Amino acid sequence: MCEIVAGPIRIFISSPAIARHKESYPKGSIMIEIKHQFTEEVLHVLPVDSLEEANLAGIILAVADMSKLDFRRANLEGANLAVSNLWRANLRGCNLRNANLTGAVLINATLTGADLRGANLTGVDLGHAILDSADLEGADLTGANLTGADLTRARLLNTNLSGANLNYTNVTGAMYDDRTQFPALFFDPEGQGALPVGKMG
Secondary structure (H helix, E strand, C coil): CCECCCCCEEEEEECCCCHHHCCCCCCCCEEEEEEECCCCCEEEEEEECCCCCCECCCCECCCCECCCCECCCCECCCCECCCCECCCCECCCCECCCCECCCCECCCCECCCCECCCCECCCCECCCCECCCCECCCCECCCCECCCCECCCCEECCCECCCCECCCCECCCCEECCCCECCCCCCCCCCCCCEECCCCC
């Protein structure tokens, strides 16, 4: 397990490793530079193939390239992932509660069983992403692209999907309540197989 303590640090990820490190690490390896947020001093360099179960709570990963990385069961609670590239990333079982994913690219990403409660997903691209059994209670997906995404059995209680693109989105068995906001036009959640849980006080 790779544990990285959050604090005044910024993580930069390149895949494959950037040129000055390619002699040290195997071809295709991932180099993570942990830099001080204010001085840019390199605090540590980790050559890893997986960030599975990493503790990255509260970390700043904005605008980072993390495509195809393996974050299974990682703790990213409160992390800043705004405008990051998470194309085909494995975020299965991740804790992304209250994370900032504004404008992030998660096309074809796997978020099965992920905890996204209270996350900011405004403008995110989740085209063809897998979010089955994900918990999106209280998450904001205003203007998100969910074309072809799999939301089967997801929790959509009090989720804001205003202006989201739900073309070909699978919501079979997804739970929603009277606070859930769907796109204003041409989307019938029950008709698409989602399950209303009734009014909540």
